[in-house]
Amino acid sequence: MPLPWTLHGDGRTITDGEIVAPGERLSWPRTIGFGAQHVVAMFGATFLVPILTGFPPSTTIFFSGVGTLLFLILTGNRLPSYLGSSFAFLAPIAAAKGGGDDIGAALFGVLACGVMLALIGVIVMWTGTGWIQSLMPPVVAGSIVALIGFNLSGAATDNFEQAPWTALITLTVVLLVAVFARGLVARLSIVVGVLAGYVVAAFAGALDFTEVEKAAWIGLPDFQSPDVVWSVLPSFLPVVLVLIAENVGHVRSVAQLADDDTINDTTGRALLADGLATTLAGAAGGSGTTTYGENIGVMAATRVYSTAAYWVAGILAILLGLSPKIGEVIRTVPPGVLGGVTVALYGLIGIIGIKIWLDNNVDFSLPVNQFTAAVALVIGIGDLRITVGDMEFTGIALGAIAAIVVFHVMTAVERARSR
Numbered sequence: 001m002p003l004p005w006t007l008h009g010d011g012r013t014i015t016d017g018e019i020v021a022p023g024e025r026l027s028w029p030r031t032i033g034f035g036a037q038h039v040v041a042m043f044g045a046t047f048l049v050p051i052l053t054g055f056p057p058s059t060t061i062f063f064s065g066v067g068t069l070l071f072l073i074l075t076g077n078r079l080p081s082y083l084g085s086s087f088a089f090l091a092p093i094a095a096a097k098g099g100g101d102d103i104g105a106a107l108f109g110v111l112a113c114g115v116m117l118a119l120i121g122v123i124v125m126w127t128g129t130g131w132i133q134s135l136m137p138p139v140v141a142g143s144i145v146a147l148i149g150f151n152l153s154g155a156a157t158d159n160f161e162q163a164p165w166t167a168l169i170t171l172t173v174v175l176l177v178a179v180f181a182r183g184l185v186a187r188l189s190i191v192v193g194v195l196a197g198y199v200v201a202a203f204a205g206a207l208d209f210t211e212v213e214k215a216a217w218i219g220l221p222d223f224q225s226p227d228v229v230w231s232v233l234p235s236f237l238p239v240v241l242v243l244i245a246e247n248v249g250h251v252r253s254v255a256q257l258a259d260d261d262t263i264n265d266t267t268g269r270a271l272l273a274d275g276l277a278t279t280l281a282g283a284a285g286g287s288g289t290t291t292y293g294e295n296i297g298v299m300a301a302t303r304v305y306s307t308a309a310y311w312v313a314g315i316l317a318i319l320l321g322l323s324p325k326i327g328e329v330i331r332t333v334p335p336g337v338l339g340g341v342t343v344a345l346y347g348l349i350g351i352i353g354i355k356i357w358l359d360n361n362v363d364f365s366l367p368v369n370q371f372t373a374a375v376a377l378v379i380g381i382g383d384l385r386i387t388v389g390d391m392e393f394t395g396i397a398l399g400a401i402a403a404i405v406v407f408h409v410m411t412a413v414e415r416a417r418s419r
Contacts, residue, residue: 005024006023006025007024007026008020008021008025008306011025011027011030012026012027012030014304016300018303019070019212019258019305020303021258021260021306022077022078022079022258022260022305022306022356023077023078023081025306025308025309026306027412031306031312032311034302034306034312035310035311035312035313035315036316037302037309038309038310039313039316039320040154040194041294041297041298042064042082042292042295043061043099045084045190045294046061046064046085048085048190048338048345049086049089049090051330051331051333052342053092053094053287054079055103055285056098056221056224057222057328058221058320058323058324059221059222059224059285060085060281060321061284062221062318062320062321063280063284063285063289064281064286064289065313065314065316065319065321066314066318067273067274067277067289068313069311069312069315070106070273070276070277071083072307072311074272075266075270077309079251079256080254080295080299080306080307080309081250081254081270081291081292081295082276082294083277083290084294085287086289087346088148088243088288088290088336089191089236089287089288090281090346091148091151091155091394091396092106092235092236093109093110095107095232095235096109096229096236102227104224104227104229105232107227107282107283107285108227108228108232109232109235109236110236110278110282110286111180111278111283112237113236113278113282113288114238114275114277115279116237116270117244117274117275118272118274118275118276120271121272121273121274121275122268123268124268130242136404138356138357139357139372139403139407140403140404141241141245141356142354142355142373143353143372143376144238144376145245145356146351146377147350147381147395147396147399147400148349148396148404149346149347149350149351149352150346150347151380151383151395151396152342152346152397153347153381156345157343159344160336163201163206163334163336163355164336164339165198166197166204166336166339166340167339167340168340169197169200169340170193170194170196170339170341171340171343172340173192174190174340174342175189177192177193183402190345193340193341193344194333194341197336197340197341198337200336201334210331211331212329214330216324216325217323217324220322221285221321221322221324222285222324223285224285225284227279227283230391231392234391234392234393235394236396237397238397238399238400238401241400243274243275243278243288243290243354244271246290247267247290249276250270251266251267253296254361257299274289274290294309296311299403310395320339349417368407368410368411369407371406371410372406372407372410375406376400376406379398379399379404380399380401382395
């Protein structure tokens with residue numbers, strides 16, 4: 001792994017038309033500043049996942065930092081990326097918990113996804129990514145991502161209804177900040193909305209700081225072990241398809257922005273690294289990870305692609321995870337605030353799937369594409385469930401399977417007819 005980094009220019013300035021490449025860095029004070037900026041960018045999404053799932057916040061943030069450092073090592077320090085908590089896990093985790101507080105079964109699902117993704121990463125290192133594109137063309141990938149987001153709409157409205165006015169104010173702030181703000185602040189509209197809703201909840205007397213006062217400033221995260229429950233796997237394994245799409249898209253985006261096609265060669269390593277990071281998190285109480293688009297936005301805005309900044313970000317995240325008090329503060333966010341942000345957030349996950357269709361010019365005049373998306377979305381949004389023995393296939397699992405099967409069966413029939 002090529003360390004240390006080459007100093008870019010004088011280490012202080014970036015001239016017009018230049019970027020700070022992954023193997024370069026600015027002066028250490030500036031690099032630390034950029035690393036802190038990446039922590040802020042990822043924090044808004046990463047801290048929401050444990051709140052929404054009931055996972056220990058400190059543990060989740062801790063393993064996002066550990067996962068980021070592992071990712072940098074396994075990709076040879078060539079691919080700048082932060083591994084934050086993936087929203088694709090929200091629905092299967094909720095299903096695995098069944099309304100209770102025990103996360104053991106959900107951790108097993110996270111761990112299984114990590115193992116599967118790591119194995120796929122090894123395969124891609126040997127074979128390339130062509131087969132992934134064949135298995136999941138844009139209409140299929142977009143459908144799977146979209147149905148996961150829209151499947152969560154019921155959970156968003158349930159939280160919203162617990163404190164409608166707090167939720168409405170939170171949502172309004174999110175929308176206004178996204179429109180009026182610029183740069184990093186606009187990307188952090190969810191964080192700003194949470195803070196605004198938090199203030200409203202405080203005035204409404206909806207906050208409880210009892211556990212915050214008891215928690216220590218410094219201490220180990222709340223590590224927990226998974227419970228082997230095979231019946232949860234059908235709900236979790238479709239998430240692997242989303243993680244593949246996210247990682248492949250991330251690598252291609254960074255390669256394009258950094259003007260370095262060789263970065264695409266790290267795709268298999270990226271999948272392996274994210275798989276191992278997710279496996280590690282699931283084995284000890286953290287949520288599954290994925291590469292973060294928020295941090296790509298920071299790089300595009302600053303033109304700093306230095307992996308040194310991500311080493312700083314990973315270390316800072318680990319330090320945050322070693323503060324139980326910060327974790328308990330995160331836990332105090334009330335349902336009304338979550339309802340406001342998740343109405344927007346879950347919808348945005350669905351829109352990302354639709355954006356995949358638009359970016360790849362999916363032709364919806366073709367019956368194959370029409371029915372692939374239509375069948376998958378209705379199954380996912382309606383949360384159709386089928387039980388086979390001890391296994392329950394939820395709307396996400398069935399929708400993902402339907403997207404793949406419908407597309408490939410209809411395509412095969414169409415080809416056979418045209419011969």
